[in-house]
Amino acid sequence: MSSRNDQLFEQSQKVIPGGVNSPVRAFRSVGGTPRFFTKGLGARVWDADGKAYLDYVGSWGPLILGHADPDVVKAVQDTAALGLSFGAPTEMELVMAEKLAAMLPSMEKLRLVSSGTEATMSAIRLARGHTGRDLLIKFEGCYHGHADSLLVKAGSGLLTFGAPSSAGVPADTSRHTLVLDYNDIDQVNRVFAEKGNEIACVIVEAVAGNMNLIKPKAGFLEALRENCTKHGAVLIFDEVMTGFRVGAGCVQGLYGIQPDLTTLGKVIGGGLPVGAFGGRADIMDKLAPLGPVYQAGTLSGNPVAVAAGLKTLEKISVPGFFEALTAKTRRLVDGLSAAARDAGVLFSADSVGGMFGVYFRATPPTSYAEVMQSDKDAFNRFFHLMLLEGVYLAPSAFEAGFVSAAHSDADIDATIAAAARCFEKLAG
Ligand SMILES: *Cc1c(COP(=O)(O)O)cnc(C)c1O
Numbered sequence: 001m002s003s004r005n006d007q008l009f010e011q012s013q014k015v016i017p018g019g020v021n022s023p024v025r026a027f028r029s030v031g032g033t034p035r036f037f038t039k040g041l042g043a044r045v046w047d048a049d050g051k052a053y054l055d056y057v058g059s060w061g062p063l064i065l066g067h068a069d070p071d072v073v074k075a076v077q078d079t080a081a082l083g084l085s086f087g088a089p090t091e092m093e094l095v096m097a098e099k100l101a102a103m104l105p106s107m108e109k110l111r112l113v114s115s116g117t118e119a120t121m122s123a124i125r126l127a128r129g130h131t132g133r134d135l136l137i138k139f140e141g142c143y144h145g146h147a148d149s150l151l152v153k154a155g156s157g158l159l160t161f162g163a164p165s166s167a168g169v170p171a172d173t174s175r176h177t178l179v180l181d182y183n184d185i186d187q188v189n190r191v192f193a194e195k196g197n198e199i200a201c202v203i204v205e206a207v208a209g210n211m212n213l214i215k216p217k218a219g220f221l222e223a224l225r226e227n228c229t230k231h232g233a234v235l236i237f238d239e240v241m242t243g244f245r246v247g248a249g250c251v252q253g254l255y256g257i258q259p260d261l262t263t264l265g266k267v268i269g270g271g272l273p274v275g276a277f278g279g280r281a282d283i284m285d286k287l288a289p290l291g292p293v294y295q296a297g298t299l300s301g302n303p304v305a306v307a308a309g310l311k312t313l314e315k316i317s318v319p320g321f322f323e324a325l326t327a328k329t330r331r332l333v334d335g336l337s338a339a340a341r342d343a344g345v346l347f348s349a350d351s352v353g354g355m356f357g358v359y360f361r362a363t364p365p366t367s368y369a370e371v372m373q374s375d376k377d378a379f380n381r382f383f384h385l386m387l388l389e390g391v392y393l394a395p396s397a398f399e400a401g402f403v404s405a406a407h408s409d410a411d412i413d414a415t416i417a418a419a420a421r422c423f424e425k426l427a428g
Contacts, residue, residue, distance in 0.1 A: 004048035008036045029396040030380045035387075040067025042406035045392060053392035054411055058402040060394075061209075061241050061266040064325070064354060065315055066406025072270050072311045079307035085299060093301040096310050100268070100276060103313070104250060106258045110278025111287065112301040116240035116265030117145030119275035120203065122295045123261045124149060127201035127234035129293035130283045135195065137202040137233075138162075139182040141211030141368035144203055144238050144263075154179040182208060183217045183366050188227060196231030203236040206251035206259075209400035210241070211371050213350055213357025215364075221257045228260070234283065240265035240275065241400070244313065246353030247322045254352070270312030272305035321405065325354040328412060329403040332356065335416035343423035346375065356401045358393075371398065382422055389418035 012019035020026045020034065027034045035047040043066050045055045058064070065072060079092075093112060101107045113119050124147070128134060136149055144150045152162035152174040162177040164170070178195075180187050182204075192199065202224050208214040228235040237259035242251045244267040252259060261279035268274050278284060286293045299305075316322070333349035333356050340347035350357050350364040359365060360375035360382070379397035386393055394401055403412075 042066040056401040066404040075307040075311040107278040108281040109284035113275040119263035119277040120144040121147035123277040133200035134176045135198045142205040143210035152177040192227040199233040201234040213400040270308035272308040339420035343427045385422035
């Protein structure tokens with residue numbers, strides 16, 4: 001018997017490429033039919049067949065307060081009633097900018113945009129405009145949105161330029177991007193020694209979350225900071241995922257490293273489209289209308305989206321918020337690890353603040369190469385077993401997971417118990 005999810009997916013594929021508006025949603029990596037959601041409340045979502053799931057995706061990170069938080073919904077409703085968009089400045093944008101600058105001391109000035117992609121694309125243009133250099137350094141496995149210069153994978157050798165990782169990206173564009181190995185400090189030092197005066201910027205997920213969760217090794221972020229300072233390159237922390245997800249001061253606060261520019265998204269929109277980029281005032285003042293670097297947006301700083309973001313930031317600023325979220329997320333990964341061990345399944349898990357990674361390998365990975373060695377088939381079986389249990393994990397072995405403030409201790413316990421049953425099946 002065909003489910004409503006199946007029907008909707010079949011129909012969607014006729015008018016939407018792959019049936020989805022963003023590729024990972026299509027379940028290609030895990031197989032099967034994507035769930036079409038009709039409703040979300042707190043830690044739970046409901047699919048088109050009415051089945052409920054405990055949600056550990058949270059719209060890929062933004063929903064740190066859970067679904068349909070009543071205060072956020074009310075802020076959106078109240079603001080929407082006053083007009084949806086003006087294309088002119090509003091006081092709320094100022095309040096939002098002041099709030100972000102107060103929470104992140106490295107952000108002396110900032111601009112609001114409408115997505116993470118826009119934030120990183122703009123930060124890179126600004127870094128290039130500021131330095132008068134073209135060369136960009138990124139790390140294999142880090143994702144920074146889908147701008148041309150960022151859809152690049154490693155070339156054949158260390159100092160050879162990257163190759164496009166998507167059709168439609170001109171080779172000329174990727175020639176300005178060098179792709180290095182995350183957590184390889186020697187490589188960073190060598191590349192800077194050789195090409196330091198050509199490098200406009202380094203962009204990095206300071207805690208990586210788009211190749212599953214990978215933490216920076218001791219000294220890695222420091223090496224980026226030192227090399228950029230020494231060679232006049234702009235250090236960009238892409239905190240679109242980690243911003244106000246790992247802690248109130250983001251990764252830069254946790255690790256005590258100040259980037260020159262930071263990009264934000266996800267949590268700062270509270271589920272609506274908001275991004276931001278900002279940092280050193282002398283760099284930010286190179287933006288139009290003050291400076292020569294062009295950047296704009298019809299809906300930038302949209303009042304309804306900003307209302308959702310501001311209310312979210314307000315609620316996560318309550319003392320103890322991140323301590324509780326961090327402890328809850330840690331309890332989840334410790335419980336999953338113990339359950340896997342009991343069942344004899346090769347598994348490890350890790351977390352930073354409210355984000356976590358599960359790995360079908362003995363220890364948490366420290367590099368892209370290591371994460372790629374995890375047992376993808378085991379993950380895919382686990383994913384589908386958990387789905388049957390009513391637990392919705394990211395539909396790919398290479399994505400991070402997210403816990404929200406709406407997840408109760410009972411929800412975490414239920415998830416661990418469900419996972420224990422799934423690990424038993426995997427082992428058996
Ligand atoms: C999600 C993400 C982006 C892209 O943001 P969009 O809003 O999807 O354009 C960029 N960088 C990182 C680290 C992300 O996690």
